[in-house]
Amino acid sequence: MLRHDHNRIEPKRRSTFDYRKKQFAEASYKETQYPTRLNFYSAPPTADITLEQFEQWAIDRLRRPLSLSHLVLAELEACSFRNKTPAETATHMKPLLDKYLLLESNSSSSTQLFAQRQKDHYSHFILRLAFAQTEDLRRRFTRVETMLFRLRFNAEDARDRAAFVQGLNLDWETVSDKEKQELAVELAATSGAAYGRRAAAAPPPEEETWCKVDWERVPDLVEGRRVFLKAGKAYVPAREQASMVIAEFTSRLERALELTARALPRLDEDDRLTPILNHLSKNFVTPDAAYSDTASSLGGAEISARNIDALAQHMPLCMQNLHRTLRRDAHLKHFGRLQYSLFLKGIGLGLEEALAFWRTAFNKITDDTFNKEYRYNVRHVYGDVGGDQNRRGGGYSPYSCQKILTEHPPGPGEAHGCPYRHFDVDNLGALLQQVGVTDRAVLQGVREDKEKQKFHMACNRQVSFCVLPIWNVFEHLHRKEIEKARADGVMTANQLETIVHPNEYFKRSFLLKNMGKNGDDVKMEG
Incomplete structure (x- = not known):
């Protein structure tokens, strides 16, 4: 620990100090x-x-x-x-x-x-x-x-x-046994409501520890009708006090x-x-956020500039949106180019093929303009140019879902980001239908997940709604392949829960769609 010299005080002034008033007595x-x-x-x-x-x-x-x-x-x-x-x-x-x-x-x-x-x-x-x-x-x-x-x-x-x-001094007032007896009916009703009106599951109020606080301190409990209110005080049972401690x-x-x-x-x-x-x-990153070259390799797959259109069906919605925008406008703004370039690099597109892909995609400009304004950026992403550290590290790594969700939100005219987070509900639904998601149950599930800000669930998890399974986008688009993989023992039910990276989404989709094919069948030409 750093220590500073406090001997600069004049001796006369130092002698007048009262040691009992010193800050560090x-x-x-x-x-x-x-x-x-x-x-x-x-x-x-x-x-x-x-x-x-x-x-x-x-x-x-x-x-x-x-x-x-x-x-x-x-x-x-x-x-x-x-x-x-x-x-x-x-x-x-x-x-x-x-x-x-x-x-x-x-x-x-x-x-x-x-x-x-x-x-x-x-x-x-x-x-x-x-x-x-x-x-x-x-x-x-x-x-x-x-x-x-x-x-x-x-x-x-x-x-x-x-x-x-008790040692936190949270200014809670413990409800006495006498007061619990006086309010036994009201407290019992509160306990029954908190347990879903299964009164048999709730302990008698006199056997449970209760505290009372100003009701403004527990608005969530008041809203859920999990406390009893009287004279501006909320009577909180012991089982609900945990939420108060955690909130504090x-x-x-x-x-x-x-x-x-x-x-x-x-x-x-x-x-x-x-x-x-x-x-x-x-290094505070989401699991699977670091996507290595070996993890991105797909046996038997040819990843080249001319195959990107065919491979787009395996991309997550964020990358499909970038690809569609690029094909429509023959251009992407800076963060869109960066996000998509890193993704393509992650699936195995080499530098020379990447240069060919972007030059073909930007078909409204001349070779001279492309070479002056865009060629260097593609090479920099791959670590071909730039600082020593960038070259030694092979360039930048593909963006994880967490990075896409939290950094550089898209502005007007930009197509990067996560559609589940950055699109409004109507535009998100329209994009999903364009990529083949037309099931009303899936679209409604995505809408609910978006409202709850569960963007990962909307993209790659399965949830239960009543007694019917609601498939999210990934599982909906790969339903037949997933059922076959599980039946053959190739995939377990929990494996889909780990997708937190666009490149992992692509890899899972590609392998599922090409499951059981030999090397020649997996290759995609044109």
Whole structure:
């Protein structure tokens, strides 16, 4: 930690200080106590740690055991994209958390409790520094840290959870036994409504812990009629208090991140930390966002400029929209060209073929204009020109769904972005019908997913509506092939949930449509 010289104060002025009024009269670096494994991260850690611990603890909070390109926090984010239930998310995340962010309960009698909780405390604050740099990173960090806190809160022992909540000083007023008896009928009715009017499932109100707060603090519970209101107070049962604690965690973290963002410029004076923080923030990506050349290879497929039109049927809606716009206008604006060029590069289109494709596509301009204004950009995407780092890395990587959803939203006349997010409902429906999605149930399901901002689900997941299956766009367009693949044991029911990258969408579609064909059959000519 950086220490500054405070000896510039004149001796006469220093001698007049009252030690009892000094800001740091007590030791600043006292050891933090962790009575439970839950933490609101209200106070920053103050003890010294090594640079190796600084980086390693943060990495452990990010990465997952199977691959360094997969991240624990990003895996939590992917669970929400895939609409996993809280129980499914907890099951999916448990082995990852046990390996890298293990937090045992007080009842475990483990000798590592303090070390585990200290590592969790530090790693949160280190990542808070890394992800406070931009609004998008702050928003994503808040979302996944809230999910992580919810998992831990729900898994905590009832006694330790109650002790933790009591120590937060959230200004809740506990409802006395006498008041619970007086309001037994009203509280029982509230419990029945909260349980879907299955009164048998609800515990008697006198056996449940209730608290009361100003009703403005729990508008979501009031709207859902899950609390009893009286004299401006909302009577909240214990099972609903978790949502209040989690909401408080989120709001406090949002405020803390804003303060952290203001303090970041002061870190520039320490050139040891800045590279580490930059590295961490750049690696906060969605699983499968890094799409390698080997992952994009399709055995037996010829990826050439003249075959792109035939291959367009396998593209996700975002890329089909770019391809259609390019063919219609013989032009794409900068971000559209960049998004589509990287996608084509990712499916295996080589540099020379890419140059041929774009030159043919831009058929309203002369060779001289193309060479002056567009040729260099295509070569730069492939790493053929540009800085040393760009050339060594082979150019830029194809955009993931997360990047397309969150960066560079399209403006007037632009065709890039995600249609499920950036199109209005009518234009989205029209585009889907143009690419062959005419089933009313599918279109209605996409509309509902868009309204709920579940863009990934609309594109590549299956959901249940009443007792009838509603197929999303990918599964609807590949329904016969998916059923055959599952029947033959080639694909499991869960494999479709992992598509969070346009190039992965293309690869799955191509392989499904060409399943069972030999190498000669897979080739597409013209």
